[in-house]
Amino acid sequence: MKRTIAVVSAGLGRPSSSRLLADRLAAAVERELHERGDETEVRVVEVRDHAHDLVNNLVSGFPAPELQGAFDVVTGADGLIAVTPTFAASYSGLFKAFFDVLDLLDDNALADKPVLIGATGGTARHSLVLENAMRPLFTYLRGVVVPMSVFAAPEDWGGAAAPDLLARRIDRAAAQLAVEIHRRDAPAVRDPFEPTPFEDLLGAG
Amino acid sequence: MSAMQFGIFTVGDIAPDPATGRAPTEHERIKRMVETALKAEEVGLDVYAAGEHHNPPFVPSSPTTLLGYIAARTSRILLSTSTTLITTNDPVKIAEDYAMLQHLADGRVDLMMGRGNTGPVYPWFGQDIRDGVALAVENYALLRRLWREDVVDWQGRFRTPLQSFTSTPRPLDGVPPFVWHGSIRSPEIAEQAAYYGDGFFHNNIFWPKEHTRQMIDLYRTRFEHYGHGPADQAIVGLGGQVYMRRNSQQAIAEFRPFFDNSPAYGNGPSLEETMRRTPLSVGSPQEVIDRTLQFREHFGDYQRQLFNVDGMGLPHKAVLEQIDFLGEEVVPVLRKEFAAMRPAHIPDAPTHESLKAAEIG
Numbered sequence: 001m002k003r004t005i006a007v008v009s010a011g012l013g014r015p016s017s018s019r020l021l022a023d024r025l026a027a028a029v030e031r032e033l034h035e036r037g038d039e040t041e042v043r044v045v046e047v048r049d050h051a052h053d054l055v056n057n058l059v060s061g062f063p064a065p066e067l068q069g070a071f072d073v074v075t076g077a078d079g080l081i082a083v084t085p086t087f088a089a090s091y092s093g094l095f096k097a098f099f100d101v102l103d104l105l106d107d108n109a110l111a112d113k114p115v116l117i118g119a120t121g122g123t124a125r126h127s128l129v130l131e132n133a134m135r136p137l138f139t140y141l142r143g144v145v146v147p148m149s150v151f152a153a154p155e156d157w158g159g160a161a162a163p164d165l166l167a168r169r170i171d172r173a174a175a176q177l178a179v180e181i182h183r184r185d186a187p188a189v190r191d192p193f194e195p196t197p198f199e200d201l202l203g204a205g
Numbered sequence: 206m207s208a209m210q211f212g213i214f215t216v217g218d219i220a221p222d223p224a225t226g227r228a229p230t231e232h233e234r235i236k237r238m239v240e241t242a243l244k245a246e247e248v249g250l251d252v253y254a255a256g257e258h259h260n261p262p263f264v265p266s267s268p269t270t271l272l273g274y275i276a277a278r279t280s281r282i283l284l285s286t287s288t289t290l291i292t293t294n295d296p297v298k299i300a301e302d303y304a305m306l307q308h309l310a311d312g313r314v315d316l317m318m319g320r321g322n323t324g325p326v327y328p329w330f331g332q333d334i335r336d337g338v339a340l341a342v343e344n345y346a347l348l349r350r351l352w353r354e355d356v357v358d359w360q361g362r363f364r365t366p367l368q369s370f371t372s373t374p375r376p377l378d379g380v381p382p383f384v385w386h387g388s389i390r391s392p393e394i395a396e397q398a399a400y401y402g403d404g405f406f407h408n409n410i411f412w413p414k415e416h417t418r419q420m421i422d423l424y425r426t427r428f429e430h431y432g433h434g435p436a437d438q439a440i441v442g443l444g445g446q447v448y449m450r451r452n453s454q455q456a457i458a459e460f461r462p463f464f465d466n467s468p469a470y471g472n473g474p475s476l477e478e479t480m481r482r483t484p485l486s487v488g489s490p491q492e493v494i495d496r497t498l499q500f501r502e503h504f505g506d507y508q509r510q511l512f513n514v515d516g517m518g519l520p521h522k523a524v525l526e527q528i529d530f531l532g533e534e535v536v537p538v539l540r541k542e543f544a545a546m547r548p549a550h551i552p553d554a555p556t557h558e559s560l561k562a563a564e565i566g
Contacts, residue, residue: 060473062413062482193392193423198400198431201342201393 002039003181005029006077010047010084010095017120019046021152022083024167025118028174029081029181036182043077045070047098054097063105071102071109076189079114079181080143082134086121090133103141108190114180115143116150116173124153144180148173209543210554211536212252213245213528214287214408214444214511217265220518223462228518234264235271237521241514242275244525246282248532251554254285254317254511259293259326269302276310283556284310287408287511288319288387291348292340293330295364299344300351300372307377312557315383317406317442318345320391332363338393339363345384345397352381380564383555385442385509388420395420399427399439404555406442407504410513411469413482414503417443421504438552442509443500445484448519449530453488459523460487467517490534497535498542506547508554510539 007026011018022044030040047054053067063071074080084095102109117134121127130149138145150173156166215238221228229237242253253275257268265271272284284306289299299316307314320337321327327334343361350357351372360366376382385404388394389412398405405424409417425436433439448463450456457476464476464487479485486496497510514527553559 056474060470060479061411062416064474064482193419195396195423195427195430196393198396201338201396202346204339204342 001037001186002041003033003078004076005033005040005042005079005081005181006074007042007044007081008047008074008083008095008098009044010092010098011120012048012085012092012094014048016085017152017157018083018085018118019044020157021118021120021150021170022081024170025081025083025116025150025174028170029079029116029177032175032178033182036178038182043073045073045098047094050098051094054094054101057101057104058097063101067101070098071105074102075106075109076187077113078184078187079116079177080110081116081118081177082138083118083120084129084134086119086126086129089126090129091119091137096137099137099141106190106192108142110138110141110143112184113143113187114177114184115145116148116177117145118150118152118173120152122154124151124155127151127153146173146176146180148176208547208551208553209507209540210251210283210509211531211539212250212254212283212285212509212511213241213514213531214252214254214256214285215241215265215513216256216287216516217258217263218516219262219264220467220516222518222520223466228262229521231264237524238265238271238515239275239278240521241524241528242282242284243278244528245532246279248528250282250528250532250536252283252285252509252511254287256287257290257321258323259290259329260323269306272314273306273309276306276313279313281313283313283315285315285385286317288317288321290321290326291318291344292320292337293326293332294344296344296348297351297364297367297370297372300348301374303382304352304372304374304376307382307557308374312377312380312561314557315385315555317385317387319387320394336363338391341394342397345386349381349401352376377557378561378564380557380560382557383560385440390416390420392420392423395424396427399424399433400431402428402431402433404440404442404508406444406509406511408444409484410444410446411483414484418503425505434552435550437505437548438550440509440552440555441504441507442511443484443504443507444511444513445486445497445500446513447485447493447527447531447535448487448514448523449490449493449527449535451489453492456487456489463517463519469517490530493530493535494538494542497539501543501546506543506551508552 009022053064084091385406386398387406428439429436448460
């Protein structure tokens with residue numbers, strides 16, 4: 001079965017370490033899904049590309065076509081990999097804005113969607129951002145957040161024994177996401193304009 | 206009245222003119238709203254509609270007082286609302302107030318129902334915004350009965366029960382005012398309008414046409430589903446916002462500071478981007494004509510076109526000039542062009558006279 005993996009990366013630099021981590025997570029998830037017999041497609045959303053449209057949506061109430069396209073990527077995907085840099089002990093404001101607006105437009109967008117969370121930061125001391133900020137956010141949005149999450153500190157990108165450890169965490173987290181994706185049916189894309197029979201509305205009072 | 210109705214609608218906001226920093230007083234704004242209504246009748250527009258709000262910076266909290274006063278000073282223009290809060294008003298009071306207005310205005314009255322999107326208004330009137338759709342459904346179901354049944358026994362979730370209640374005065378000629386249901390993004394309200402065979406008004410200002418089209422298509426499809434006639438005979442109204450000068454450069458230069466300082470538009474997409482994606486039309490009368498004719502291509506033949514021309518601190522003189530442009534140059538052409546493209550089976554905009562004739566017929 002063909003599986004689509006949405007990657008949302010909120011790094012600001014180009015290239016950013018968040019995107020670097022996101023790409024490695026995506027590659028590992030693809031590998032795991034291939035082992036289970038699935039075909040895969042990875043679709044990347046760089047939140048930076050939609051920064052102005054996100055603010056415009058917040059103040060004007062409707063999405064620019066490009067931003068709607070990014071939301072469609074997320075909503076239609078079998079699984080989501082979300083990676084943010086750590087700003088002031090939390091996800092970045094831009095990262096949050098992306099999911100705020102997605103939720104405003106469709107509060108069902110992430111329901112029952114397998115989610116793998118990742119973060120980067122200037123020191124390993126920030127690593128609890130995943131458990132204290134990211135996990136509650138995606139739980140609130142009713143995603144199925146896999147138990148493993150992956151934080152990459154500066155030393156994970158170089159140094160003596162470090163790369164091995166990061167790779168191992170990536171592989172374990174990717175395997176968990178792949179299991180959740182593989183055992184589900186393709187996500188049903190809900191039509192918000194599907195009519196509710198009026199008798200049901202009258203009866204609901 | 207012609208097949209299609211053209212008019213203006215106001216929100217009734219008070220805002221400073223960015224050029225002077227001065228805002229009109231409530232008294233000035235209210236009197237000017239009356240003057241715009243009189244001007245609309247004078248230049249031959251068909252409809253004047255005013256909003257209902259219960260918080261600053263908006264003045265029109267008491268629509269039937271305003272419309273009753275305008276009714277006394279006009280003779281032809283149809284008076285409507287944009288919108289009447291079906292959620293937080295007592296449906297009994299709506300039934301009474303608008304039947305009274307209908308008598309005083311000799312039938313020149315209809316209403317547009319809306320839920321209201323200002324959170325605190327609900328608790329101020331003893332309700333909860335999370336019940337918005339349920340309130341709209343229950344209150345309107347009661348309102349319909351109050352206008353159509355002489356004696357009503359009723360019990361519901363949101364208001365005290367009624368036993369042997371008669372809403373007075375009875376609607377003029379036994380014909381209740383026509384009702385439009387206004388909603389920007391709630392499919393349930395399009396469904397409600399379709400279920401009753403009422404009108405559906407999409408105030409598409411601020412919104413891209415792709416979205417508006419989905420709402421209107423839903424309403425048309427469900428209108429047919431409920432047996433009121435083919436989808437293209439459903440009764441559709443649209444909003445719009447215009448600012449005109451002889452040449453578009455001048456219109457854009459004059460309008461931009463109001464746009465940039467507007468609470469609704471300011472600090473969002475640029476004026477140019479907003480004009481591309483929403484019905485906002487700033488330019489020459491011909492550009493407004495061309496733009497409005499496109500609405501028919503996007504949404505099908507429709508019955509009512511209301512333009513917003515005031516608010517955001519626009520000077521009163523400029524507002525009256527917009528109404529002159531509409532009455533003298535824009536609407537006459539739109540009437541002719543829309544009529545030429547309109548198939549014979551498309552129904553006219555409903556009026557008291559047409560509803561009365563249908564009742565007798």
